[in-house]
Amino acid sequence: MTREFKALAVHLLTATGAVFAMLAMLAAVDEKWDMMFLWLVIAFAVDGIDGPLARRYLVWVNARRFDGVLLDLIIDYLTYVFIPAFALFKSDLLPGWTGWVAIIIITYASAMYFADTSMKTKDNSFSGFPGAWNMLILVLFATQPNFWLILFIVTALSVTMFLPLKFIHPVRTARWRALSLPVAFAWTFFAGWAAWVDFHPESWAHWGLVTTSLYLLFAGILQQLIPARRV
Numbered sequence: 001m002t003r004e005f006k007a008l009a010v011h012l013l014t015a016t017g018a019v020f021a022m023l024a025m026l027a028a029v030d031e032k033w034d035m036m037f038l039w040l041v042i043a044f045a046v047d048g049i050d051g052p053l054a055r056r057y058l059v060w061v062n063a064r065r066f067d068g069v070l071l072d073l074i075i076d077y078l079t080y081v082f083i084p085a086f087a088l089f090k091s092d093l094l095p096g097w098t099g100w101v102a103i104i105i106i107t108y109a110s111a112m113y114f115a116d117t118s119m120k121t122k123d124n125s126f127s128g129f130p131g132a133w134n135m136l137i138l139v140l141f142a143t144q145p146n147f148w149l150i151l152f153i154v155t156a157l158s159v160t161m162f163l164p165l166k167f168i169h170p171v172r173t174a175r176w177r178a179l180s181l182p183v184a185f186a187w188t189f190f191a192g193w194a195a196w197v198d199f200h201p202e203s204w205a206h207w208g209l210v211t212t213s214l215y216l217l218f219a220g221i222l223q224q225l226i227p228a229r230r231v
Contacts, residue, residue, distance in 0.1 A: 001039055003057060003058070003062045004062045004063060005126065005156045006057045007054075007057040007058065007059040007062035007063035008062075008063045008066075008231050009059075010050055010053045010057055010063070010068070011063055011066045011068055011071065012061060013046065013049070013050050013053070013074065014068060014072055015071060015075075017046050017047060017075035017076075017078075018074075018075055018078070019156075020039045020040070020042050020043040020046070020079070021039075021043060021075060021078040021079050022078065022150045023034045023035075023039045023085060024037075024040050024043070024083050025078075025083050025086070025179035027039060028083055028086055028087050028090065030064055030089060031091075033087060033091065033141060033195075033198075033199070034140060034195045034196065034197075034198040035148050035195075036083070036087060037138050037141070037194075037195035037197065038049070038059065038190070038192065038195045040079055040083065040084070040129060040138070040174070041132050041138075041162050041188060041191050041192045043079040044079070044134065044155075044188060044191075045188055046165045047072070047075070047079070048115045048170075048184065048188075049191070050172060051072075051126050051130070051171060051172070051199055052076060052171060054068050068205050069183060073095045073114055076081065076114070076131075077111075077114055079134055080110075080111040080131055080132055080133055080134045081106060081107060081111075081114075081131055081134075082107065083087050083134075084106075084134045084136075084139075085106040085107055085133060086138040087102065087141075088102055088133075088137050088138060088140070089102070089103045089148075090105075090216070091139070091141065093140060093141070093144065094147050094150060094151065095147060095148055098150075098151050100148055101151065102150070102151060102154045104156065105154055105155060105158045106133055106154060107203070109131075109158040109162075109186055110131040110133070110161075112161075113128065113129075113131050113161045113162070114131065116128075116162075121166055122143035123173055123175065124170050124172035124176065124199070125166045125167060125169055125172075125173045125220050125223075126166070126167040126168075126169060126220070127164060127165075127166065127216070128161040128162055128163055128164075128165060128167070129157045129158075129160045129161045129165075129167055130161075130167055130169075131161065132182075133189075134204055135153075135187070135213065135216070136153070136157065136213075138195070138209070139210065139213050140153075140193050141199050142194045142199050142203075142205070143206060143209075143210065144201075157231070165221055166220035166221060166222070166224050167217070167220040167221075168180055168216065168219045168220040168221060168223070170183065170216065171184075173220070174188075175197070175223055175228060176223065177220060179215075180215075180216070180219060183215050183216060184212075184216065186208060186211040186212050187208075187209065187213065189208075190205045190206075190209045190212060191205075193194035193210060194206060194209055195204040210227050
């Protein structure tokens, strides 16, 4: 296969995320949360694979007709923000006005963040919470905390989107990648399992979800507090 064909194949792989987003949305409309999150987990896995492939096959050179960054952002907004926010609103996790506040904050702040030209740091991490609401809301479905705590978490993370706090990219952030990448794989496994058992309250996957989520959430901030060793 030519380099151009391989590069185009990467774009085609990325575009499957739009299909998974539609399948997730259809499940969400029917309030089939387990199926919705399963499709979102698949989309999350594709999103983790296509980036390294895009860099390997230089898609911006060999398949320049299609803008991979734009394609990725469109799909990410659907799968990371829009559909999870809809699920949070339609679920029983946030009663009355709190659901409206949450979805307005999530969708509005995320739209601004996705257009922020300063969202990436020099070490390929994210500056500010990267709008990974699909991950957070899946954990909320699994653990079902008090609605005041949910509203506080949503508000706090929305604020941190525009603060100089670092959040790692498990694949692209080189520091601690030997740990971050397996943790990201573990999170994907726990998330898929939790959705597969329809978020059964006694599922062991919930503990794994919480543990791996805390690492992914705070690892970047810890890196800011702990200076890297100079070689």
